[in-house]
Amino acid sequence: MGAAALAAVAVAAAVAYKRHARHVRTRTDDGGVLDVAQLSAARLRGLTGDEFHDICKAYYHGRQFRLRAARARANARDAVLYFGTLPYPVAVVRIIEPVAEPIDAPAIRDLADVMSLYGVAKGIVHASCGYTDAAMAFARLNRIRLVSGDEFVRNISGMPEGARVAMSSLLTPPAYADAGVH
Numbered sequence: 001m002g003a004a005a006l007a008a009v010a011v012a013a014a015v016a017y018k019r020h021a022r023h024v025r026t027r028t029d030d031g032g033v034l035d036v037a038q039l040s041a042a043r044l045r046g047l048t049g050d051e052f053h054d055i056c057k058a059y060y061h062g063r064q065f066r067l068r069a070a071r072a073r074a075n076a077r078d079a080v081l082y083f084g085t086l087p088y089p090v091a092v093v094r095i096i097e098p099v100a101e102p103i104d105a106p107a108i109r110d111l112a113d114v115m116s117l118y119g120v121a122k123g124i125v126h127a128s129c130g131y132t133d134a135a136m137a138f139a140r141l142n143r144i145r146l147v148s149g150d151e152f153v154r155n156i157s158g159m160p161e162g163a164r165v166a167m168s169s170l171l172t173p174p175a176y177a178d179a180g181v182h
Contacts, residue, residue: 036156036168041149044128049097053077056095056126058170059156062163067093070114078111080118091115091122098128103146105134112142126152 036055044052060067060081070078070092081091092115096103103125111123123144130148131139139146147155156164 036164036171039153039156041128041153044149044152045098045100047098047128049077052098052126052128053095055171056093056152058167059152060093061170062159062167065090070118078114080120081124089118089120091120091124092118094123094125096125096127100129102130102132103127103135104132105138108135108138108144108146111144115142115144128152 036058039055044055047055057067057079064084066082066084067079068082070080077095077097079093079095080089081093082088083090092111094108094111094114096107108123108125111125115121115123121143123139123142124147125139125144126147128149130150131146136146138144156167159167
């Protein structure tokens with residue numbers, strides 16, 4: 001698939017996301033539109049939990065995934081991940097509020113139970129910081145991918161430009177940018 005086709009898919013995903021999701025109020029330093037290409041791990045750590053959660057959701061939507069809130073026995077920030085039009089889930093995603101300290105194993109331990117409940121073999125945890133050795137060991141044993149803030153920024157930077165633009169448009173709707181709401 002060429003870059004133009006990927007950009008078109010990303011824009012279509014952005015339109016679908018905007019139609020069904022609440023608008024995100026992501027702060028920018030100058031009150032303008034958030035450019036996800038300018039994100040850094042330090043900037044991610046400075047976001048509120050809702051802002052970080054919404055950036056993660058926009059990232060997945062820009063990559064043709066659908067997210068649905070996980071229900072039973074799930075953490076408030078857990079979501080079930082579906083790819084494209086597939087009717088079955090492919091992973092469970094946990095998004096941890098931005099903190100300065102590395103994430104330890106207890107913060108991800110029950111994710112394996114949620115994965116089992118939804119019948120998926122893969123879990124993904126997003127945190128703006130790093131992880132302790134205990135968390136990494138637990139994740140390796142349980143097919144859980146730990147995504148740090150640095151890795152997440154690299155993933156976003158590696159997206160085609162059209163997909164990053166679409167992702168940025170999800171995060172700062174014109175109505176909020178014009179009204180100065182952040």
